[in-house]
Amino acid sequence: MPKHPLQFLEIPRRSPEKEPAEERIQHFGEIYGSYDGADAGAQAGRCISCGNPYCEWKCPVHNYIPDWLDLIERGKLFEAAELSHQTNSLPEICGRICPQDRLCEGACTLNDGIGAVSIGNIEKYITDEAIKQGWRPDMSHVIDSGKNVGIVGAGPAGLAAADVLARQGIRSVVYDSYPDIGGLLTYGIPPFKLEKKIIDQRRKLLEGMGVRFVLNTRIGDGLDDSKSFNSLLADHDAVFLGMGTYNYVRGGFPGEELEGVHEALPYLISNIYRELRYDDDSIPFIDLAGQRVVVLGGGDTGMDCNRTAIRQGATSVQCAYRRDEANMPGSRREVRNSKEEGIEFLFNRQPLEIVGTDKVTGVKVIQTELGKAGPDGRRRPEPVVGTEEILPADAVVIAFGFRPNPPSWFTDHTIDTLPSGRVRVATLGEHKFQTTNPKVFAGGDMVRGSDLVVTAVFEGREAAMGITKYLGV
Ligand code: FAD
Ligand code: SF4
Numbered sequence: 495m496p497k498h499p500l501q502f503l504e505i506p507r508r509s510p511e512k513e514p515a516e517e518r519i520q521h522f523g524e525i526y527g528s529y530d531g532a533d534a535g536a537q538a539g540r541c542i543s544c545g546n547p548y549c550e551w552k553c554p555v556h557n558y559i560p561d562w563l564d565l566i567e568r569g570k571l572f573e574a575a576e577l578s579h580q581t582n583s584l585p586e587i588c589g590r591i592c593p594q595d596r597l598c599e600g601a602c603t604l605n606d607g608i609g610a611v612s613i614g615n616i617e618k619y620i621t622d623e624a625i626k627q628g629w630r631p632d633m634s635h636v637i638d639s640g641k642n643v644g645i646v647g648a649g650p651a652g653l654a655a656a657d658v659l660a661r662q663g664i665r666s667v668v669y670d671s672y673p674d675i676g677g678l679l680t681y682g683i684p685p686f687k688l689e690k691k692i693i694d695q696r697r698k699l700l701e702g703m704g705v706r707f708v709l710n711t712r713i714g715d716g717l718d719d720s721k722s723f724n725s726l727l728a729d730h731d732a733v734f735l736g737m738g739t740y741n742y743v744r745g746g747f748p749g750e751e752l753e754g755v756h757e758a759l760p761y762l763i764s765n766i767y768r769e770l771r772y773d774d775d776s777i778p779f780i781d782l783a784g785q786r787v788v789v790l791g792g793g794d795t796g797m798d799c800n801r802t803a804i805r806q807g808a809t810s811v812q813c814a815y816r817r818d819e820a821n822m823p824g825s826r827r828e829v830r831n832s833k834e835e836g837i838e839f840l841f842n843r844q845p846l847e848i849v850g851t852d853k854v855t856g857v858k859v860i861q862t863e864l865g866k867a868g869p870d871g872r873r874r875p876e877p878v879v880g881t882e883e884i885l886p887a888d889a890v891v892i893a894f895g896f897r898p899n900p901p902s903w904f905t906d907h908t909i910d911t912l913p914s915g916r917v918r919v920a921t922l923g924e925h926k927f928q929t930t931n932p933k934v935f936a937g938g939d940m941v942r943g944s945d946l947v948v949t950a951v952f953e954g955r956e957a958a959m960g961i962t963k964y965l966g967v
Pocket of ligand 1: 591647648649650651652669671676677678679682684687712713714737739759762794798937938939940945946948
């Protein structure tokens with residue numbers, strides 16, 4: 495039956511249930527429910543199929559959004575899953591953790607008071623439900639090329655490259671130093687945003703497509719590492735690097751070395767190891783139960799630290815950020831979730847010092863006003879004289895982001911980096927994402943700097959197409 499042309503008005507935007515804050519902070523599981531087929535179809539039917547779909551343009555991988563919404567409305571689940579995988583290697587993951595409010599849904603024509611189509615939740619539904627019903631990627635037409643590629647890093651960039659290569663008939667072996675795949679999806683992003691069983695499910699799909707994972711294996715100069723880059727080059731016809739960015743940005747103020755001050759990523763990882771029940775003495779559990787916690791930083795990592803501390807049973811969590819709320823880099827959804835879960839935000843506060851003698855007792859902050867825009871186009875926070883105060887704290891988590899950490903052995907292999915440490919790659923021509931060593935391609939955070947899962951997926955996919963051309967497949 496043809497849909498009613500005003501369905502987008504008659505059926506309001508409705509997201510799946512979200513667990514109430516007081517219940518969800520008792521555990522680390524995902525907080526959102528899922529659509530059933532009827533809800534997904536009704537919500538997909540709200541799309542007005544714009545001639546020029548802004549959602550699709552705004553999406554970094556240019557998902558065929560109106561087309562898979564149409565398939566879901568017509569109940570064609572497996573076709574929607576196939577189509578969704580034509581542009582995105584990890585749609586069920588992007589459906590969960592992309593900041594849709596500033597990407598596809600932010601650009602949706604209906605996002606002007608009517609309510610954007612709930613694209614993220616439908617994207618998640620398509621792959622989750624299709625897998626549940628037995629869908630697997632269609633590899634029936636794939637012919638083995640006889641070529642094979644070594645991939646360093648099992649994060650979103652590496653996984654996306656492996657997915658596209660497999661569909662081109664190119665085998666790949668993905669190496670990672672962690673015991674599991676996922677990169678920051680597993681060892682960074684907390685399970686209340688993305689449960690680890692979702693990544694296991696993706697691992698099975700990729701293995702079913704012929705991708706091989708070699709884990710607990712660090713690629714490097716061959717001295718302290720498990721496998722040398724030389725032997726990797728010898729074993730494979732081409733190499734893709736998706737190694738991420740892991741240099742923690744420091745505050746540069748006194749007191750950062752005090753006991754009770756933690757870097758965000760080790761803090762989050764220690765909690766994830768605990769949740770996954772890994773037994774590893776080198777990653778001691780950082781428990782903030784019963785403590786007054788101050789989180790410094792307003793990005794996604796800061797929000798994840800806030801919400802982890804609350805779930806651990808912190809007495810209070812304050813999050814200090816040096817700009818105002820409108821200028822926070824974190825996803826609006828995660829800021830809202832943090833507020834609901836009891837985090838107190840202190841905007842326009844710049845840390846000056848972490849105070850304490852042996853152990854942290856507080857954070858000295860000063861109020862700020864936003865001044866003129868800096869070279870990055872963002873208005874710079876300027877301290878207001880005489881507004882210093884001390885926030886009492888038993889623990890401080892520093893979440894100022896990450897910078898690239900290219901290993902020294904890159905120079906031995908003529909892999910150039912930019913002054914920022916990002917890997918230099920070709921942006922034009924046939925071999926996109928090729929580094930200055932023709933046999934080596936790179937993508938994801940190590941090329942663009944810390945960013946998003948979906949942009950890492952995009953670069954991994956583009957690089958895989960570049961490798962396919964380089965190998966003449
Ligand atoms: P990574 O995910 O970092 O993966 C790199 C992999 O390479 C790692 O597994 C590492 O072990 C491996 N590796 C590195 N060097 C070697 C070596 N020498 N040998 C073997 N293996 C190696 N993005 C979103 O879109 N939404 C979010 O909600 C979100 N939340 C985030 C929360 C946190 C706490 C953090 C830190 C980031 C978040 N991001 C989020 C950003 C997103 O996770 C990253 O942009 C994305 O994971 C980058 O993918 P990547 O494949 O480039 O690198
Ligand atoms: Fe549908 Fe919104 Fe995309 Fe238009 S912008 S095609 S209404 S999802």
